[in-house]
Amino acid sequence: MAVCVDRHLEKGRRYRVLDLGSRVSLQQTLTHRQLLEGYDVDYTGVDIRPGRNVDIVMERPYRIPVRSGTVDVVLSGQAFEHIAFPWASILEVARVLRSGGLAMITAPSRGHPHGPYDAWRYYPDGLRALAAWARLEMLEVHTDFPPVLGGTGRGRRKHDYGRVEPRGPYYWGDSIGVFRKRARRRSLVVALVRPPVLWWANRVRGPQRPPAAAPDARHEDVLATADRPRQGSANDEPLENR
Numbered sequence: 001m002a003v004c005v006d007r008h009l010e011k012g013r014r015y016r017v018l019d020l021g022s023r024v025s026l027q028q029t030l031t032h033r034q035l036l037e038g039y040d041v042d043y044t045g046v047d048i049r050p051g052r053n054v055d056i057v058m059e060r061p062y063r064i065p066v067r068s069g070t071v072d073v074v075l076s077g078q079a080f081e082h083i084a085f086p087w088a089s090i091l092e093v094a095r096v097l098r099s100g101g102l103a104m105i106t107a108p109s110r111g112h113p114h115g116p117y118d119a120w121r122y123y124p125d126g127l128r129a130l131a132a133w134a135r136l137e138m139l140e141v142h143t144d145f146p147p148v149l150g151g152t153g154r155g156r157r158k159h160d161y162g163r164v165e166p167r168g169p170y171y172w173g174d175s176i177g178v179f180r181k182r183a184r185r186r187s188l189v190v191a192l193v194r195p196p197v198l199w200w201a202n203r204v205r206g207p208q209r210p211p212a213a214a215p216d217a218r219h220e221d222v223l224a225t226a227d228r229p230r231q232g233s234a235n236d237e238p239l240e241n242r
């Protein structure tokens with residue numbers, strides 16, 4: 001996220017920034033607010049539950065309490081994997097952005113289940129699909145894949161997943177997407193689709209919590225070594241339950 005901020009924001013320009021899923025745990029020391037030091041910003045952190053780094057509490061999980069077309073930048077880090085219906089949330093992100101506004105989203109492509117429930121992992125095509133659904137322009141997308149295996153043969157590149165270790169640099173493999181809202185007239189199709197989608201998502205809210213179960217013995221070592229707070233990311237808890 002720090003790289004995205006440095007690459008796409010300009011010093012000396014005023015931004016209204018909204019951080020979706022901004023609440024952090026007591027163990028976390030870094031926030032997106034700190035990444036914006038040195039920039040001229042009006043920062044607002046929003047989340048479902050009150051807590052550290054939260055300025056506005058969302059009464060409904062799929063309704064950002066901000067007027068349409070009033071935000072320059074939306075940040076969301078390590079939250080979209082916990083959102084049950086991300087296609088609803090991305091519509092809200094698009095709604096609050098001004099024409100030409102940017103959204104920067106990070107979410108893991110792999111890693112153990114964490115939090116009360118953990119719904120998704122994202123590859124570049126997943127973020128491209130969200131952009132297409134919300135009629136956003138995809139400026140940048142990539143995933144932190146493991147190193148490529150040796151050889152220069154034809155076909156798809158093969159990554160060395162054997163090097164993914166619980167405490168290693170490739171464990172989570174975050175995917176990063178930067179979106180831009182196109183400058184255009186209001187879309188009639190989006191205006192017709194968004195209200196029923198958001199109404200239904202807010203009515204259902206998310207899946208029922210799964211019953212507690214002992215971890216699979218084959219994964220106990222991974223869970224024991226890797227289930228720890230991720231510094232600088234949102235709390236590993238579903239956005240709907242914060």
